[in-house]
Amino acid sequence: MTAMTPEEAVRHVLATDPTFAIQDVDVRGVTVKAFQNIPGTVPALLAAGWERHGNGKLDYLSYxxxxxxxxxxxxxxxxxxxxxxxxxxxxxxxxxxxxxxxxxxxxxxxxxxxxxxxxxxxxxxxxxxxxxxxxxxxxxxxxxxxxxxxxxxxxxxxxxxxxxxxxxxxxxxxxxxxxxxxxxxxxxxxxxxxEIDTDDDFAVMYSSGTTGHPKGVVQTHRGAVNAVFSWLLQSVIAPLVEPPEEGAPEPPRPSALVVTPLFHVTATHPLFLLSLPAGAKITLMRKWDAEDAVRLIRDNNITRLLGVPTQSAELMEAARRMGETLPSMDYIGAGGAKRPAAQVAQLAEVFPNAGIATGWGMTETNALGIGLIGDEYKARPEVAGKLHPPVQELRIIDDDGNAVPNGTLGEIAVKGPHIMRCYLNKPEATAQTVVDGWLRTGDLGTLDDDGYVTILDRKKNIIIRGGENIACLDVEGALHRHSDVLEAAAFPVPDDRLGEAVGAMVQLREGSKMTLAEITAFLDGHLAKFKTPTHLWTQHTPLIRGATDKIDRRAIRAACLDKQEAKV
Structure with missing residues (x-):
């Protein structure tokens, strides 16, 4: 078989496999492309996967x-x-x-x-x-x-x-x-x-934003199942892009190790929900431990791992210590945060049979977005990926919502059947985020002529700690509960293991003092432990402000990190 380009493979499958036929549909007054013949609801995925799971006889869930x-x-x-x-x-x-x-x-x-x-x-x-x-x-x-x-x-x-x-x-x-x-x-x-309509609500998932309190993202059945079948299409085109050698054995049954919380889309949608029509087995870990993960993968022929970059890095180090290459693995993906570029080639060397992959998606997109795998990713470890076809659209926009030329920095906007219905009880935030069917993601990036997206910054004031989004205002609100705190600014601090850690600068009342241990003890019960600052700077003068007299979080962060570097 002659290898196809990914674009050729997608066109071939859409033209020849009725499962992936697409049509134009109206979703909340916006015309989008959507799969025509897939199950209409999330529970219908159960029946859709029955045959792929040995007519119910195969082991499915292990814990x-x-x-x-x-x-x-x-x-x-x-x-x-x-x-x-x-x-x-x-x-x-x-x-x-x-x-x-x-x-x-x-x-x-x-x-x-x-x-x-x-x-x-x-x-x-x-x-x-x-x-x-x-x-x-x-x-x-x-x-x-x-x-x-x-x-x-x-x-x-x-x-x-x-x-x-x-x-x-x-x-x-x-x-x-x-x-x-x-x-x-x-x-x-x-x-x-x-009777459940495909546009009925399926779930509410909470996602940290810039408003302090998390926002309830309302996902529909249509959004979830269109995301699932977009990923399923990737497995169908894979052998067309890289044809197996003649006489090669049948690929093993897909089997996924779930290592991130199921209350986040990274685990629920591209692992759990996808496993139903994909015929994949699911293994749950009680608690992440890299050496336990190596043993589970080795002993159970697990083929797929999708976690935050920290976990794939720790898996790599554990496999090295244990002398394992985990040959059953064909996919090691990272989401929730950007993987360090140097790590891509290292992972490919330690796990030679696995396609090293990256992905970007949001709770608001049912986790569907962009991604990259294998040689393409190794050649471009700095990029976030290409858009997963065929029902999504993506463009880079300016502050007025106009598309900008390729190569120009702007906000990433996406459109399709997978977009959230709304933010629960927040019509104003919904109207600001979804405009004419386009979801304004808050991430800043560029799109090149070949379709590769590079994410460069965030409009949102969010810290991504080990893949967990933390709203800066959430941390600041908790800090302000302390009677000695006059002002507070939270910001991300680079962290080799977690990607980012929580840092904070506070202005204290004159004459007062505060240690990191004291503020940690104070915040216990008010703020989840993963949101609690692990880096603290204090002063008795007002925090740095910008031209509009608002606290300048970026300038404060830069000054604090400069102080930290000077100490080193």
Whole structure:
């Protein structure tokens, strides 16, 4: 077979495979391209993947010493869906929250909730009680499934918010309702008969922004499934771009190791949801440990890992120590933050069978965006990637929303069926972000004549710590709770392991002093630990301001980093 270019391969598949046929559709008054023949909803992905999972017989979900076949997983989904309808009185449009670490129950619940037309509310498992309070009031979710640590943080809110709390794993026995009892008492194990429109809401995922409080990103079924099939298309064109050698064995069944939280799109969409129609097995880790990951990949023939750059770097170092090359791996991707350019070639050397990849997407885009893999990525380790075809559009715009010439710095804007419906309860923020169907991402970059996108900066005041977005205003708001803090500015500090760490400069009241240990202790319970500053600078004079008399965060950051470098 003669190798095709990626563009030729996409055109060939679109012309010959009805699964990936596209059409123009109207979504909220905007005409976009969308897949014509794919499942219309997220729960419909379960049935779409049945044959690929050995008609339900193949092992699908593994967690420590637990394994579920695809049929067992599907039965658990439908039983829980009926239990929520019959025992909890939940129905179409109701928002149901999930607050837990990466347990199998989380995956079951996502599909169970969406199976009866409910809306999944993903709660960050690292949030404090105060942060959970905000999200639960914002989402109006009344039923929350929680494990032990999250239950501890939710119980103080139960009476105030009139919450129905259902215990999962170590959260069972804390309230009158438990996950296992509900599932076992279900009256049916077949799919609920509910009409769900493809443009109905599927989920609310919270994404940190520049306004302090996180914004609830409302995703639709259409958005999620179009993202899933855009990634599935990549696996279909791969053998057309790089044809296998004659007589080569069939590629192994895809198998993914989930190493990032399932309350973020990096894990839910291109790993969990994609695994359904792709026929892939899913393995969950209780907690990230690089050497454990090496052993899991080696012993279970895992083919795919997608995490933050820190994790692939740590995996590489652990594999070197253990003398492993992990030949089953065909994909090692990074999202959530930019991978250091020098690391690309190093990863390719340690894992010669794997395609080293990078990707960029947002909660607001159902994680779909741009990416690059293999030799293309090794040759251009500084770029963010090319647009994943075929339903997206991308352009670089100026402040007025006009497209700028290739090579010109501007804001990245994307359009397609995968764009969020809105920010929950924030019409003004929605109107500012989505204009005529184009999502203004807040990321600044350039587009060259060959379609490669380079991301150079952020308009948004966000720190990306190990792939976790942290709003600077969120950190500053918590710092201002301290009676001795007059002003505060939070900003990213370069970090070799995490990419960025949280730094802060504060103006203190005259005569007061503050150490990093003291502010860390003060913020405990007010701010999630991953948001707490690990670098602190203090002064008794006002912070640097710009021409409009606003605090100049960039100038403050530069001055603090200069001081830090001078000490070194």
């Amino acid at each position: 420590e010493d637990e394994t579920l076949t695809y049929a067992e997983f599907t039965e658990a989904v439908y039983r829980m869906a009926h239990a929520m309808q019959d025992e909890l009185g939940l129905g179409k449009g109701d928002r149901v929250a999930i607050a837990m670490r990466n347990y199998p129950e989380l995956m079951i619940l996502v599909l169970a909730i969406s199976s009866f037309g409910g809306v999944v509310v993903f709660l960050n498992a690292w949030w404090t009680t105060e942060e959970l309070d905000y999200a639960l009031q914002d989402s109006a979710a009344k039923a929350i499934f929680a494990d032990g640590p999250r239950m501890d943080r939710l119980l103080p809110l139960r009476e105030k918010l009139r919450l129905t709390l259902i215990g999962v794993r170590d959260g069972e026995g804390r309230t009158a309702l438990d996950f296992n009892a509900l599932r076992q008492g279900a009256a049916s194990d077949i799919a609920p008969e509910v």
